[in-house]
Amino acid sequence: xxxxxxxxxxxxxxxxxxxxxxxxxxxxxxxxxxxxxxxxxxxxxxxxxxxxxxxxxxxxxxxxxxxxxxxxxxxxxxxxxxxxxxxxxxxxxxxxxxxxxxxxxxxxxxxxxxxxxxxxxxxxxxxxxxx
Numbered sequence: 001x002x003x004x005x006x007x008x009x010x011x012x013x014x015x016x017x018x019x020x021x022x023x024x025x026x027x028x029x030x031x032x033x034x035x036x037x038x039x040x041x042x043x044x045x046x047x048x049x050x051x052x053x054x055x056x057x058x059x060x061x062x063x064x065x066x067x068x069x070x071x072x073x074x075x076x077x078x079x080x081x082x083x084x085x086x087x088x089x090x091x092x093x094x095x096x097x098x099x100x101x102x103x104x105x106x107x108x109x110x111x112x113x114x115x116x117x118x119x120x121x122x123x124x125x126x127x128x129x130x131x
Contacts (some may be wrong), residue, residue, distance in 0.1 A: 010060070010093075018041070020033055023094060025035060030070055038054050039064040040062045040116075041063065041113075041115070041116050041120070042060050042062045042066055042068065042116065043061045044120060045060060047109070047120070051125035051128070052122050052125070053124065053125050053126045053128045053129055054099060054128075054129055055097070056098075056108065056122075057094050057097075058070065058083065058094070058109055059094050060111055061091065061092045062088050062091065062093070063090060064090050066087065066113050067086070068087075069082070069083075069111075069113075070083045070110070070112075071087070071112075072080075072107050072108070072122075073108045073119070076108070076121075077108070077110075080107065083095055083097050083109075094096070103124075104126055104127060105123075106122070106123050107121070108120065109122055
């Protein structure tokens with residue numbers, strides 16, 4: 001008899017835990033529904049060439065018309081060079097940049113819009129151009 005009560009208690013607790021988990025997941029889905037609109041953001045694609053040298057293709061994708069500031073900054077986020085500052089249409093864009101304008105070293109390339117800021121690290125090594 002005691003064994004049956006123990007098993008029923010475990011069953012009730014298990015059912016209660018499962019119901020709480022389902023309610024929690026439903027609440028999370030409801031709170032997150034529609035909060036992030038992908039049209040509001042751009043996607044910055046990593047530079048494939050490592051280390052980078054010569055002419056570099058910076059690639060990004062906008063899901064809507066966006067004003068974009070694209071610049072090269074130091075590791076302390078001090079601006080070194082503005083690559084582009086203009087409105088871009090929806091779609092993928094490639095910005096060509098001559099890295100010989102920079103000293104060899106590590107930098108970030110930064111894409112900034114009115115509601116986001118994305119940066120990725122890049123290593124410039126133009127000594128490869130001389131070889």
